Amino acid sequence: MNDFTGKTIWITGASSGIGAALAHALAARGARLILSARSADKLETVRQGCRRPDEHLCLVMDLVDPASIETAWNRLQELSRKVDILINNAGMTQRALVLETRMEVYRLLLEVNFLSAVDLTKKVLPGMLERGAGQIVAVSSLMGKFSSPQRSGYAAAKHALQGFMDSLRTEVHAAGIRVLIVSPGFVNTDVSRNALRGDGTLHNKMDPAQAVAISAESCAEQVIAAMIKGRDEIFPGGKERIGLLLHRLSPALLRWVMRKVRVD
Numbered sequence: 001m002n003d004f005t006g007k008t009i010w011i012t013g014a015s016s017g018i019g020a021a022l023a024h025a026l027a028a029r030g031a032r033l034i035l036s037a038r039s040a041d042k043l044e045t046v047r048q049g050c051r052r053p054d055e056h057l058c059l060v061m062d063l064v065d066p067a068s069i070e071t072a073w074n075r076l077q078e079l080s081r082k083v084d085i086l087i088n089n090a091g092m093t094q095r096a097l098v099l100e101t102r103m104e105v106y107r108l109l110l111e112v113n114f115l116s117a118v119d120l121t122k123k124v125l126p127g128m129l130e131r132g133a134g135q136i137v138a139v140s141s142l143m144g145k146f147s148s149p150q151r152s153g154y155a156a157a158k159h160a161l162q163g164f165m166d167s168l169r170t171e172v173h174a175a176g177i178r179v180l181i182v183s184p185g186f187v188n189t190d191v192s193r194n195a196l197r198g199d200g201t202l203h204n205k206m207d208p209a210q211a212v213a214i215s216a217e218s219c220a221e222q223v224i225a226a227m228i229k230g231r232d233e234i235f236p237g238g239k240e241r242i243g244l245l246l247h248r249l250s251p252a253l254l255r256w257v258m259r260k261v262r263v264d
């Protein structure tokens with residue numbers, strides 16, 4: 001089914017990067033989209049750039065604020081929109097050492113990358129179970145598999161996301177619900193510009209690794225191919241995925257490599 005006609009897909013973090021690329025590619029395959037993020041203007045631009053813009057809905061939501069999630073969900077209920085596929089894509093990374101990172105930054109990273117995905121998943125799941133079909137996609141990271149310096153809160157949140165989704169998959173597979181975890185390496189988006197420093201301000205720099213990475217469009221195509229095949233897990237990216245191999249074959253070597261990573 002390279003065709004998503006008639007499917008309603010809710011994408012978080014749809015205002016830029018991987019989420020926007022997914023929106024364009026899924027709309028081109030016939031999906032009706034619910035596009036969420038904080039920036040109403042950027043969401044509207046994405047909606048207008050999608051095929052058949054009138055069929056898609058922008059739903060502004062701040063994932064660090066449970067009340068905002070609740071309001072968005074209530075709006076969907078008023079519109080009687082059933083969600084066939086939820087893509088928990090929104091996320092925010094970090095560029096700060098443990099000692100520099102304020103507790104409120106840790107809390108924010110956990111809300112955006114993990115707890116909000118739990119909340120949204122719990123909201124859409126009863127409907128999917130009732131229909132005996134559905135898909136939950138979680139955009140995690142290689143940092144959900146292992147960790148590097150200056151990512152303590154981000155890696156912790158993505159590890160939590162991985163654990164939650166792995167557990168969920170075991171519970172709902174027999175009921176016809178598929179759970180896909182996407183763990184990219186580097187993708188060329190604004191993710192490093194939007195990364196948080198220890199005091200909560202933006203890093204605001206394009207990291208060299210992101211600048212030469214695979215495109216958001218290429219990542220989105222890999223996600224869609226995996227959704228179609230009903231896969232459990234994929235790892236879009238480039239040669240940095242060697243870290244995954246090391247993690248499996250020689251975790252001690254990977255830990256040694258990570259201790260050598262330069263911290264500016």
Ligand SMILES: NC(=O)c1ccc[n+]([C@@H]2O[C@H](COP(=O)([O-])OP(=O)(O)OC[C@H]3O[C@@H](n4cnc5c(N)ncnc54)[C@H](OP(=O)(O)O)[C@@H]3O)[C@@H](O)[C@H]2O)c1
Nearest residue numbers: 013015016017018037038039063090091141186187189191
């Ligand atoms: N790019 C990479 O190299 C890479 C690698 C591994 C994993 N990932 C993961 O890929 C996902 C997408 O990131 P990206 O690379 O596309 O980066 P991005 O361009 O910075 O996109 C992040 C998205 O998340 C949304 N978002 C951030 N905070 C939010 C909040 N509080 N409430 C609601 N939405 C929020 C942003 O929208 P607003 O600012 O409008 O709210 C934006 O649409 C993330 O989960 C990220 O961790 C990316």
